[in-house]
Amino acid sequence: MKLKKYISLTRAGIMESLHFRLGTVVMVIGNLLYLIVVYFLWKAIYASAGTDVVNGMTFTDTLIYLVLATALFGFMEMYTVWEIGRNIQSGKIVLDLLKPMEYRRYLFWSYSGSFVTQFFFTFLPTFIIVGIVTHGAIPLGTNLLFFVISVIMAVSINYSIDFFVGTICLFTESIWGINIMKQVIVLLLSGATIPIAFFPETLKTIVYYLPFQSIYNAPLTLLLDGNPKNETVLTILSTQLIWCIVMMILSKLFWKVSLRQITVNGG
Amino acid sequence: MKQKGLGFYLRIYGKILAQDLKSKMSYRADFIISTIGMIFTNIAGFVSFWILFRNFPSINGWSYYEMLFLYGFSLVSLTPVQCFFDNNWSLRMYVYSGDFIKYCFRPINLFFYYQSEVFDIKGLGQLSFGIGTLIYSWSKIGLGFTPLILMKMIVFLLTASLIMIALQNASAATCFWIQNSFYVLDLVLKFKDYARYPITIFSPVFRFIFTFIMPIAFIAYYPSLVILRPDEVPLLSWLSPLIGCLFFWISYKFWMYGAMKYSGTGS
Numbered sequence: 001m002k003l004k005k006y007i008s009l010t011r012a013g014i015m016e017s018l019h020f021r022l023g024t025v026v027m028v029i030g031n032l033l034y035l036i037v038v039y040f041l042w043k044a045i046y047a048s049a050g051t052d053v054v055n056g057m058t059f060t061d062t063l064i065y066l067v068l069a070t071a072l073f074g075f076m077e078m079y080t081v082w083e084i085g086r087n088i089q090s091g092k093i094v095l096d097l098l099k100p101m102e103y104r105r106y107l108f109w110s111y112s113g114s115f116v117t118q119f120f121f122t123f124l125p126t127f128i129i130v131g132i133v134t135h136g137a138i139p140l141g142t143n144l145l146f147f148v149i150s151v152i153m154a155v156s157i158n159y160s161i162d163f164f165v166g167t168i169c170l171f172t173e174s175i176w177g178i179n180i181m182k183q184v185i186v187l188l189l190s191g192a193t194i195p196i197a198f199f200p201e202t203l204k205t206i207v208y209y210l211p212f213q214s215i216y217n218a219p220l221t222l223l224l225d226g227n228p229k230n231e232t233v234l235t236i237l238s239t240q241l242i243w244c245i246v247m248m249i250l251s252k253l254f255w256k257v258s259l260r261q262i263t264v265n266g267g
Numbered sequence: 268m269k270q271k272g273l274g275f276y277l278r279i280y281g282k283i284l285a286q287d288l289k290s291k292m293s294y295r296a297d298f299i300i301s302t303i304g305m306i307f308t309n310i311a312g313f314v315s316f317w318i319l320f321r322n323f324p325s326i327n328g329w330s331y332y333e334m335l336f337l338y339g340f341s342l343v344s345l346t347p348v349q350c351f352f353d354n355n356w357s358l359r360m361y362v363y364s365g366d367f368i369k370y371c372f373r374p375i376n377l378f379f380y381y382q383s384e385v386f387d388i389k390g391l392g393q394l395s396f397g398i399g400t401l402i403y404s405w406s407k408i409g410l411g412f413t414p415l416i417l418m419k420m421i422v423f424l425l426t427a428s429l430i431m432i433a434l435q436n437a438s439a440a441t442c443f444w445i446q447n448s449f450y451v452l453d454l455v456l457k458f459k460d461y462a463r464y465p466i467t468i469f470s471p472v473f474r475f476i477f478t479f480i481m482p483i484a485f486i487a488y489y490p491s492l493v494i495l496r497p498d499e500v501p502l503l504s505w506l507s508p509l510i511g512c513l514f515f516w517i518s519y520k521f522w523m524y525g526a527m528k529y530s531g532t533g534s
Contacts, residue, residue, distance in 0.1 A: 026450035026451055026453075027454075029454065030453070030454045030457055033457070033461070033481075034457065034461075036469075036473060037461045037464065040468045040469045040470065040473065041326075041468060044326050044327040044468035045319070045323050045326050048323055048325055049322075049323050054323075172297070172300060173296055173297050174296060176297075176301055177297065177300035177301035177305075178304070180301075180305070180308055181300075181304045184307050184308050185307070188314065188315065193311075193315050194315055194318050194319060198321075198322050199318060200318070203318075
């Protein structure tokens, strides 16, 4: 019975995202352009380096890492901050708060539909194309299982961060500024723009103590490692799990405290 | 109707600008946060360059400072589109809701009136960051400084701006035909991130595409060659001011054509 309400939200989300077909086409073109730029940029970089392996990563590794990071971004980005911010400005949030479901959960499940469509229309094709283009450079084994587990936790961490940042909008009236700051920090420090292996040592150490690398770096590292050592896998997954729990608690607490502050225009 | 002079339009622009700034100032927190967000984005771009060039001394014969110059050049040339033409982002909302019709009843140029309504101050943060980057890389490369080079700089910065403005006008105007032009605008916005890389890293096919079909290379690469590599300036660089004006004129006609076709929503 409990599951049914979640599934109906998911279904509504799938239908909603299929409605904007033209948007999807343009988005695919945009992603393709990005991939072309990334491909040639890193090709030029590796050509100038003179060696095949830089910081333990080959050109193929880097390419797979960055391409799949983009695919993961398209898959995980839920525009939560925008949604919360807009709902606050328009006053619609009052209606959502009255729903017989926790707001945090409601928002997540109403987006879960676009997870499904994004997975089949963006992530899976990208994954297969990358696999073919690089002549099977993605190892297929137990690492796939670890990757899936890791991605699920990454989705949760990403959502918690988004929800936390979205809560800030209750206080600031600013959506664009808050969202762009979040996006810039997450994309840079999670390794989505440049693999973390290329970071200077001090920065690398700092980044490993932050939650952001658990979103992109962790699943991609697990995926690219063909013969994973039990220790590494365990460290990465448990770090993710800890962040998963910590961020969930933090975002829930912050939301609870902030809700007392809420002022709704003309609600 | 009598043709109105430039002085008349400047006076009107001043008046509309003052009104817009006054209304913006009532959301002071939003203004401050947005400006910080803008600077964040620019710093992140800077940091990723720094990380890349820590690992690789040069890319495709382009040194760190030359790349920084390109980056600064693109930031400065993107300022006008950010500051003066930001209302393009709202065009689809006005057209969709029918509010656009109010602009059609003014006895001044429709395009001018629409664009003058919003002045985006956060572009100024980007401008100062861009100028800083330009001066820093300029002094490191040792380009020298003469009034002639300064004049060239200004002309070619304006050229690059015109191209970006033209691209944005045209993509915003698509909303007169399709419902949601957001994706098209977003795609064009991404162009500016790719503009900061030298076009020579691409294969000939994509060099052609990025020059003639999607003129990304004109946003920074071709115009800045005039300053950066004065000994080997290709013909396209010299032609770019002409191309900029032509593009702007075409996009203006396209925008106006869409606006004239607009028949309101009937409300």
